[in-house]
Each structure stands twice: as structure tokens, then as C-alpha cells.
Amino acid sequence: MPFRHYRPETRTLLGAQLVFNLGFYAVVPFLAGAMGRDYGMDAAAIGLVLGARTFSQQGMFLAGGILADRWGPRRAILTGCLIRILGYATLAAASDFTLFLLGAVLTGAGGALFSPALESQLSQADAGAPAGGKKGRRSVFVWLAITGEIGAVLGPVLGSALLGWGFDAALAAGIAVFTAVTILLWYRLPAAPDRVAAGRAAADRAAADRAAPERTAADSTQGPEPDLEEPGHAVARPALECLRNRRFVVFCMFASMNMLAYNQLYFAVPVELDRRGLDGAWLGALFLLASVLTLLLQLPAAAAAQRLGPGRTLSAGFVLLAAAFALTATTAVHPGTSGSSLAPMAGAVAVLILGRMLLTPTILSLIPAFVPAGGPVPRRGAYFGLSATCGGIAVLAGNALLGRLLDLTDRHHWWPGIPWVPLVLLALLAAAALPPVLRGHRTGSNAAPATTAAGPSRNA
Template sequence: MLRARPLDPVGRAFRTARTLPAPVRLILVSMILFNIGFYLVVPFLAVHLAQDLHLAGWAIGLVLGLRTFSQQGMFFVGGSLADRFGVRPMVLLGIAIRVVGFVVLGVASTLAAMIVGVVLVGLAAALFAPAVEAANAAYGRGLEEAGVIRRTELFGIEQMCSRLGTVVGPALGALLLGVPFEWTAVSAAVLFAGLGVMFARWLPADASTSHDRAGSSSLHEVWRSVLANRGFLVFVALCGVQLLAYNQLYLMLPEQLERATGSQAALGWFFTGSAVLVIVGQAPMVALANRLGHRAAITLGMATIAASFVFPVVAPGPAGLASWVVALHLGQMLMVPPMRDTIGVLAGERNLGSHFGMLNTVGGMLTLLGSLGVGVLYDGVDDGNLSAAAPWWTLAAVVAAAAVGIWWWMSRARVSRSMSG
């Protein structure tokens, strides 16, 4: 049994990463570059839709929701394909589709074309992201069994690498606000093309989500292993609410910045600041989660996310928005590593791609419905039929209900390793 490590500084976490096996290091580096490309475009998509294409609030919510649904909503299919056929082909195919999707977004001038672009961008991630995440989870299990590092710590380092990419991506995006959107989108496409070359050259041909099982089960068997796991399905339905909450950064943050300051110029710096927070704070939050145990950490993290939506109500303006973003990320930093570890346990460490994919599929469906709902609420605010606080109280109530549900479910479920942390 690995003992919990003391609060690790950022330097120690990245020094640990350098000692890990080469495939794990490749995955961690790709997390940085994936997010640079993603955050060059997606956080500024709402700005482009509103200011350049002049779309209504419901249409912007639809486009953003479809982007998340086509990505997260199709994770189950993408993860299942990785379980069946292996990680490498799914990663390379997904990256190729992402390149095409960003080019389409760059040249699109109508709502229909934007929908095609965001669906391609999302579908691409549904192919490569669950494959990469599940492979890392499988490697993490082996490293933990060998006494090298806890899997929750590896997940924490993964989050830090992802956020390092989000430091650079939004900063570049903010600097490029004056540049035509199409050039930013094409730049992201070029970056992903480079990532495709990296994976083609350095990802092991036998990389798989469960090393000894890739290609050994039919898709029907893979799907049955997930859909028959009722306890797992309840858990991911509750945890999927955090994805709905997090994705409001792409809809509610631009909207509120415009209302509070008359400009969205600070948008990139909000994402950059939150990324720095995760880089600095993720390792201590993983250590705290290990001390609390998985049930308490996941529940407290979700409750913190719920509370974050109250800050813009009680403190309108940039200060309230900053408090929301900080608390939202603190909640995610606390709950996500133990949540992902619990999913591995509930999956029996088998067919990890499809199990992790189901989490994102459920979250994507919730995000699509939630984004449409929030868009409608904002239209009601603009029409004078609702108060400006209505979208925030609604999200706070939904996430709080999920936190209660998680505590209730985990208090009754028999997942001894995930309970104790």
C-alpha cells in the first residue's frame, strides 16, 4: 500500500513525470499540446459567433452544446473502439479529423457550417481523448502496483500538463483577438497536424487501454461490460454534472464579462489564470483528496463547484466572476483524480476506454441540455422576464443535488479501495 506523499511542489511533480516510462511521457506532453490547440480556438468561439456571425443566444448555446455533445457524447463509442482495436489507430484518426474540423470552423460563415465544424472537432476528440486517457489509467495502475506512483497522483500530473497547455493557448488566443478568426483556427489545425506526426512516430504500436486485452473482445462484449454495470452508470450520471458545470465557462463567462465590463477582452486571461491555479494547486489537492478518502473528496469537490455559482450573484462584476472561476477549479481539482480512479475500480480495470468514455458521454448529454437551457435563461434575462441571477441559481441547485446524490450513492456502494483512497 503506497503511503500518501507530502504536499508536492510543482517542480517535484514534473521531476516525477520525467522518470515515468516513455509512453506515459508522450501522453503527458500531448496533453500540453492538445490544450494549446484547443484553447486557441474554443474559448473565443462564442465571441466569433456573437460579434462576427451575429447569432442569437439560443444559437450560440446550441453550437457550444453540440461541440461538447459531439465530443463528450461520443466518447463511449470512441472509447469502445479503442478497447476493440487499440489506442494508436483511434488517436491518429481522431487527430486527422480534428485538423479538418478546425479548417472548417475557420472558413464557416453560416450557422449550418459552424455546426459541421464543431461536430467534426468534437468527434475527433471522441476518438483520441478516451483512448489516451484510458491508456494512461492502465499505465497508472501498473505503476501503482509497482510502487512507483499512485494512480491519483499520475492523474494529477496529467491535469497539470493539460493546464500548462491552457496557460499558453488562451494567452495566444487573447493576443490574437485582433487577428481574423480563420487564421487562429488554421493555426490550431497546423498544431494538431504536428501532434499526429508525434503519435505516428512515437506511440507504441501495441499501446492499448488494457495492454493484454486490446482486440480480444467484440464491441458487443465491450458495450455489455459497461451497460450491465448499474452501479457504475449511477456514479457517472451523478459525476457527469461536473462537466455541465465546467462547460459554462464557455457560455456564461463570455456573457457575464460582456454584461459586467462591456467587453470580452479579459476572457483569455481568465482561462490563463485558472490554468496557473491548477498547475500550482493540483498536487496539494491530490494529497488532500488522498487524506480525505475518495467519497469525501468527490462529494466536497462537487459541493464546492455548486457553491461557486453563487459568487457572481452575491458579488456582481469581475470580482464575483473571478471567485466563481477559482472555486469552480478548486472543486474540480479535488474531485476529478479520485473520481477517475473510482471509475477504474468500478470497471474492474477492464475496457477502460469505454468506461471512461461513458462518463464523458453522459456529461456531454447533460452539457447539451444544460447549455440550451442556460441560453434560454439568458434570452429570458435579456427580455426582462427573468432576473440576472436566474442562470446562476439554477446551476447552483443542479450541482448541489448531484453532490448530495454522490454522497448517498458512495455511502452505500461497495467500492472499498475507492472509498479509502
């Protein structure tokens, strides 16, 4: 479906994603340079601040999704914007490590509230789209990827232009951007219905009743479930229902390989460029290549995904990721090698981005299909949050393993492609495992397919 045919609420949410990314990328990529150049902080302090920002966002996505379900997506989105404004204001006032750390954590926490709530609201906002365009309608998450990428491309340009006036000017621009987003969403997003609070208990019981037929024989031998009315269960069970959905947890575990793969643009690709004796400035060219490919090919990739169906799309996407890492492995060189070409890395990044263009919208559009019908309070925020948190855990564990392999390879002069082999194998494992997960879900689940996408209702 063309962008203009989506509902006004959907277009508002997509525009908010663009501006949110614009404000983020105008500031955060330059934070490390400002801390070191302007305040003389060492690499350890800078690494801790940046790591805390990432952890506070990725690690809190599940909590952010749960709060989005409890408060309603609108309130969580607005609160996320306000917390990010507070984070940027703290960074603007910072002159020592403590305030930089606090500002970075607040910045990450704002994103952890904003993103799962926006994805949840986006999936619900598009559910009522006119049936006339439904058959050939692209997933709204395709447009989410495009608008987010536009913000990611324009943000560093804005930040670079403002750095001539100092890092505080970039922070002021970021605060202005997030303030504008907050005001826009305050007036444009519909208020949460009053029945959310009043109907929570009834919805929780309805969700439990619907989930009961899906339990396996092994589950039934574990004893009776606690009464929802007992103290401690009325809140905890519904909030963490996504963790009890075993098929969804398995889906998230394999789908998280997508985030692990993309994160290598920040971690392993710079290391590989250095191994090949290529200047670090080439990393910017690779990021530009990734952004240009996303903007040019995301819609054609979405059309191909519609023809393939979700199961084959996921397989094809992860096979492309495996091919990207295999290309990197077979062309890897030992550290200090001179005269290497950028072409193999550019080819690997291009193939990786093609795989990601197939995977990311498909994964996001499939998530609502795992959510049991829960009455008036659908708990999609926690499901989107769990998916993102699993991605963060995969990145943390995967990067630790990859970093260790990189060190061992250089120390013992092993074949230089060894660090990439686990990534190839993990991508192929996800390609093989996810289609059966989807088939089992649709044949053994009562959850309605997501109407936000062309994919979930198709057979794998």
C-alpha cells in the same frame, strides 16, 4: 509521484494532451470571429457551427470510447488526430456555411476519438508503475489536468499572435501541431497486441461471467440473458456493457455536475458580468485567473485529495461548487445595475476552480475501478466515453434550464439569485450521493481498484 518518474509512455501521452490542447485553443476560440468578420456570417450561422462542434464531440464520446475498445487506444488516438487535421484543413478551405459546418463537425469528432482513448491508454499505461513509489503517488490524471491546462493557456496566446497573418495562419499552425502529435505518437506509443482481435470473444464471455454475481435480485427476475454467441449480441453487449453497469451510470449522473458547473464559465458567468454592467473583457481576466489557479494549486489540491480519500474529496469538491454558486446568487443584481464590483465573481470563480481541482482528477481516476476484469481486452474506453457523454448531456439540459430561469427572472423581476439556486442544490445533492455510491461499489463489486490513482483503493 514526480512527473519524471512516470513511464515514458505515460509522459508521451501527457505531452500529447498538452500539444492537442495547444492546437485546439490556438484556433477554435477565434472561429466565431473569423466567420463573422471575414465571411460576414450572421450570429445564427455562427451559433449553429459552434453548437455542432460541441455536440459532435461531447455527443460522440461514448462512440469514441467504444471504438477505442474495439480498435485499441493507439489506433483511436491516431485516427482522432488525423480527423482533426482533416477538420482544420476543411476550415481552411471553407468559404461558405456548409464547409464551415463540416469542418467544425470533423474537429469535434476528432476530439471524441482522441480523448476517451487517451484516458483509457493512460490508465493502462500507468498501471504497471513501480511499486516503490506507489504509496504516495499522485493520480496520473492530476498531471493530465496540468498539462491540458498549460495547452489551454498557451493556445490562445499562439492563436492571437498568428491572427495578424489571418485566420488561415492559425489553422496552418493547428494543422502543423496535430501533424507533429500524430507522428510522435505513431513512433512512441506501443502497437496494440495481436491478441486483441483474436481474444475479443473470449474476453466478452469472461466479462459477462464476472458481471453476473453483481446483479441484484430485481435483475434476476427479468429473465435469462441472451447468449453471447447469438447474432447481434456478440458485439452489442460488450460494447455497451458500461450502460448495464447501473452503479457506474449513477456515478456518471452525479459526477456530470462537475462539467455542468465548469461550463458556466462559458455560459452563465458572461451573462452575470453583463447584468453587473461589467465589460466583457473582464471575462478574459476570469479565465486567466482560473488557469493560474489550476497551474499553481493543482498539485497541492491533489495532495489534499490523497489525505481525504475519494469519497470525502468528492464531497468537499461539490460543496465548494455549491459555495461558488451560492456566492454568485447572494451577490447577483438585476440587469443594468451599474457600479458593480468584479470581486464577487472573481471569488466565485476561484472557489469553483478549487472544487474542480479536487473533482476532475478524482473522478477520472475512479472510473477504471468500475470496469469489470475483462481478460485481455479491458473496455475502459467506453467507460471514459460514457462519463464524458453524461457530462455533455448535463450541460445541454442544465444550460437550457438555467437559460430559461435567467429569462424568466429578468422578465418578471424575481430575486436575481434564483437562476443559481438549482446549481447550488445539484452540487449539494452530488456531494451527499457520491460517497454512498463509492462505498457500495467497493463492498459489493469484484472490480479491481484502479492502480492509476492513490484514491480508488482508499475507503471513502
